[in-house]
Structure formats: C-alpha cells, structure tokens
Amino acid sequence: MLTQPAPASAGEETEEDQQFRTIFQQIAGDVSTREPESAGGTEIFKHYEAEHTGFISSYEMRNAINDAGFRLNNPLYNIITMRYANENMNIDFDSFISCLVRLEGMFRAFQAFDQDGDGTISLSVLEWLQLTLYA
Numbered sequence: 764m765l766t767q768p769a770p771a772s773a774g775e776e777t778e779e780d781q782q783f784r785t786i787f788q789q790i791a792g793d794v795s796t797r798e799p800e801s802a803g804g805t806e807i808f809k810h811y812e813a814e815h816t817g818f819i820s821s822y823e824m825r826n827a828i829n830d831a832g833f834r835l836n837n838p839l840y841n842i843i844t845m846r847y848a849n850e851n852m853n854i855d856f857d858s859f860i861s862c863l864v865r866l867e868g869m870f871r872a873f874q875a876f877d878q879d880g881d882g883t884i885s886l887s888v889l890e891w892l893q894l895t896l897y898a
C-alpha cells in the first residue's frame with residue numbers, strides 16, 4: 764500500500780540513506796498495523812463529550828490529549844485547535860481521532876530517529892520532507 768521512498772539514484776545509496784530507509788520502513792510497518800481508533804480515543808472522547816453533542820471544546824481537547832498520554836505545550840495546543848477545531852472552537856470525533864493518530868505517528872517517527880534517546884534528531888531536508896509528507 765505504501766510506496767517506499769527511493770534513493771535519488773540507485774546504486775549510490777549512502778549509509779545515511781539506508782538508515783533512513785530502514786527507519787521509514789519501521790514506521791510504515793507500525794502504521795499499517797495500527798488500530799484504527801487510536802489509544803483508547805473513543806472512550807476518552809466520550810468522557811469529555813457533553814451530552815452527546817458530538818463535539819468536545821478546544822479546552823476539553825487539551826485534557827483529552829493529555830489523557831491519551833501526550834504531553835504538549837501551549838503553542839502546540841493552539842496549533843492543534845487551529846488545525847482540528849471548527850469555527851466554534853469545537854472538535855468532532857473524527858477530528859479528535861485524526862489528531863491522535865497524527866500525534867502517535869509523529870511521536871513514533873521521532874523516537875525511531877532518536878536512537879540515542881537524547882530528545883533531538885538530525886534530518887536532511889529530503890528526510891524531513893519524506894517524513895512530514897508521509898505523516
């Protein structure tokens with residue numbers, strides 16, 4: 764289903780290209796086996812959803828994301844609201860699950876690259892594009 768990123772010219776793959784491809788394959792493999800409903804997201808959404816309106820507020824979204832195990836900061840919560848909330852600053856179920864899946868994928872990718880676990884990664888622009896266009 765997923766197309767693997769190909770090196771710029773076959774036969775001239777550097778060690779870094781190979782490493783990136785291995786990591787990307789790991790991530791793609793993880794994604795393809797991922798549960799459609801992320802990390803108990805359905806239960807979390809129901810917990811915050813007020814009176815079966817089908818929405819949670821952007822404020823509740825912060826708590827819900829926390830409950831799903833993600834620790835973010837205010838700028839990131841603001842970005843998530845801009846990206847996933849509707850014009851009334853509410854988030855519906857599908858958007859909530861999309862957000863969780865995205866966060867999961869991005870964290871997973873980061874951890875795959877951060878092999879020494881120091882919380883920083885180094886990517887070339889092409890690696891960055893492969894990662895973000897895929898995620």
Ligand SMILES: [Ca+2]
Pocket residue numbers: 876877878879880881882883884
């Ligand atoms: Ca690192």
